[in-house]
């Protein structure tokens with residue numbers, strides 16, 4: 086198939102602009118990233134700078150790949166990361182616009198690569214259960230309802246890609262943060278630190294410069310792991326409850 | 336090739352097998368909390384092994400620096416593990432025990448692993464599950480609220496714990512969160528987007544690393560009293576593998592060049608159930624978890640004339656369920672090496688299916704009939720979806736097409752019982768070491784080993800060495816050894832950047848991969864291996880003459896990163912072939928065509944090859960030197976491996 090690509094280039098000789106490339110030998114069974122590999126091979130042969138993009142597992146689990154394709158983070162398919170997207174979902178002759186995830190808290194490093202370390206700092210602020218190695222009780226001494234474990238898993242399935250932020254008109258990180266708060270708040274092991282955790286994680290989220298949530302729900306629509314916005318509702322409840330409790334204590 | 340019968344000291348503790356680890360822990364010198372604060376430890380890698388080690392050492396009070404070339408510790412390749420993690424909990428009451436897990440692992444490894452290490456692994460396996468549950472890892476559960484299990488290949492018990500098809504993700508997030516907590520407490524400092532390009536040796540001890548800041552291209556010196564490499568496996572020497580694209584051997588290989596022996600490099604694992612290659616543009620292969628063989632049945636048409644027919648049009652009596660036929664006791668759950676070779680044999684006999692003829696069917700129709708679509712969806716839903724995304728076919732309706740692909744490397748840096756390499760102060764953990772899986776790893780045992788090394792073994796064993804370092808004091812990075820090593824790294828980068836040829840690193844990597852797969856892949860022979868060695872040398876020569884690296888060295892430059900990694904793979908590839916050539920037997924994942932039984936099974940030679948091959952680097956144009964660690968089995972009766 087033949088394609089026209091308009092790709093955001095930033096760094097090296099590019100100040101930050103769209104550059105147009107045309108490709109005419111694309112196989113429909115290729116993945117989207119393999120299509121970019123083909124373009125990069127060509128650029129290298131012409132001694133031009135290849136397009137920088139992040140990727141690693143290429144099977145939708147590491148959360149590295151991050152680009153906005155025709156206005157949608159991870160492209161047109163629901164529940165699919167860019168690396169899992171195949172060219173059979175495009176048509177011969179299509180023009181495809183490719184941009185990095187854009188948000189104040191995700192500065193562009195080069196071309197399609199952005200800095201998402203703000204997510205790590207949100208987790209560092211409290212996204213864990215404080216248990217040192219060796220302190221754990223026997224695993225089956227904590228029975229957990231299958232249904233509860235399964236809901237906790239749904240939240241824990243977040244791959245930390247940042248598409249929710251890129252999709253949100255306010256560049257809010259609510260879905261990412263809520264997924265972790267929810268995962269741990271649902272489990273009995275997570276109860277002790279429940280209040281402290283949500284307060285600290287939300288404070289860090291604000292500090293990183295992510296925007297507020299105004300219930301647009303674009304995050305849920307674009308999340309490749311289909312993390313539900315119900316987790317945001319849960320986090321809001323957790324937050325309120327914790328904030329009230331901490332005021333009463335103070 | 337010279338071979339030296341120098342005794343490698345594996346430091347196996349005395350006493351009966353079942354008591355060695357306790358004995359060791361009881362006598363190992365301890366470092367006081369006070370002194371730990373004065374000791375620096377560098378951990379390279381944040382996969383299961385690295386993240387668990389860094390978190391645990393931080394909790395103990397050491398000053399830890401942890402490095403990853405990824406943007407975040409959570410992106411390590413461990414995140415992609417699907418099927419599960421083994422532990423000898425015996426929650427099923429089906430006769431499992433520490434001994435049985437130990438026995439299955441040794442047998443599965445075709446009697447090429449060290450008994451004492453494997454026994455210890457089975458012992459600590461139970462603690463891992465406890466630790467992970469306490470961290471909040473959402474393992475699968477039964478209706479009663481207790482943990483669920485499934486079976487994996489090479490075992491007759493159900494001891495695999497899992498979190499849907501994303502076990503690695505959940506375990507890694509558990510370790511990542513423990514690590515994040517230590518980072519927030521200040522006991523661990525994270526260096527993300529930093530690639531370790533060499534280790535620094537001072538007075539014979541490993542004292543630090545040279546790392547490249549991948550954002551700026553700057554070289555940095557970092558010192559420590561001990562360094563742990565938890566940098567993963569080297570499957571990507573084959574270019575196409577199930578590993579994440581960025582997995583590489585650089586840290587381990589650089590350590591090898593500085594004196595760390597490389598153990599059993601030819602022990603590579605081919606996984607039987609992967610999505611077949613679809614074209615030249617293919618960049619990686621996708622694994623379909625082994626757990627699928629719990630319910631999926633492998634078959635090919637009996638008649639080669641049927642291979643291009645629609646599978647649903649081939650009647651039952653015209654299908655050959657070749658694993659069930661050849662291995663009635665284990666059926667579809669034979670170990671990986673055996674299942675892979677059986678699939679290859681069918682394809683070689685002209686019975687392969689799909690456009691390339693290089694695939695067999697993995698069929699769920701019986702299981703769907705028996706258990707219902709919903710149960711199958713609950714067990715494997717995400718794997719089925721992944722399959723459909725890649726191939727455009729729906730496995731609920733048509734059988735999957737699968738073919739073996741490179742998946743895991745049992746070989747790695749040689750380590751003793753304490754996980755120390757042959758360089759004092761340098762440790763290797765997780766897939767980066769050679770230790771526990773012999774010539775073939777059982778499914779769900781890599782996650783177990785990575786976490787065992789990081790949570791429960793290194794925190795003890797590293798104390799044996801560090802207890803002698805409490806008076807050393809901080810190590811200066813101004814030492815001439817740091818300066819010299821940094822200069823060597825800078826020179827090599829300059830060399831890579833200045834070749835100015837015409838071919839990309841990726842292209843060289845693909846060419847290397849083809850040589851490795853064709854001549855050192857699922858089956859090997861002396862002639863092919865000799866040819867491969869010559870071809871790799873020629874390719875290496877061409878690489879240093881005709882490479883083109885775009886961009887500059889003093890900026891973010893993924894092409895330069897790739898070029899350096901490919902340069903190291905080009906050296907490792909030759910060593911793998913040499914090791915495969917010297918091992919005149921077939922065992923586990925190493926299948927030499929010259930050594931097989933009449934019915935095509937691997938033929939081991941215990942008389943001559945019951946040892947670990949540990950290779951010593953002697954220089955770029957020198958032959959490596961072989962050292963042997965004999966394997967002594969005190970507890971287990973060595974037998975011909977049979978799954979019939």
Ligand SMILES: Cc1cc2nc3c(=O)[nH]c(=O)nc-3n(C[C@H](O)[C@H](O)[C@H](O)COP(=O)(O)OP(=O)(O)OC[C@H]3O[C@@H](n4cnc5c(N)ncnc54)[C@H](O)[C@@H]3O)c2cc1C
Nearest residue numbers: 380381382383384413418419531567765766779780781782
């Ligand atoms: C698709 C797939 C599925 C699997 N499923 C299972 C399963 O179900 N059960 C099971 O037991 N095993 C499974 N395995 C195997 C298992 O996942 C791996 O063996 C294991 O995760 C390796 O962990 P690790 O910590 O040793 O290394 P990795 O997870 O590979 O981590 C390596 C780390 O080192 C860092 N690093 C490497 N080199 C450098 C350097 N030079 N400088 C700085 N940082 C560096 C990387 O950034 C990364 O953080 C699977 C493997 C694959 C490919």
Ligand code: SF4
Nearest residue numbers: 243244246247249308
């Ligand atoms: S919530 Fe979804 S979109 Fe946001 S980081 Fe997690 S997986 Fe990505």
Ligand code: FES
Nearest residue numbers: 141143148150168
């Ligand atoms: S490359 Fe790992 S999720 Fe896309």
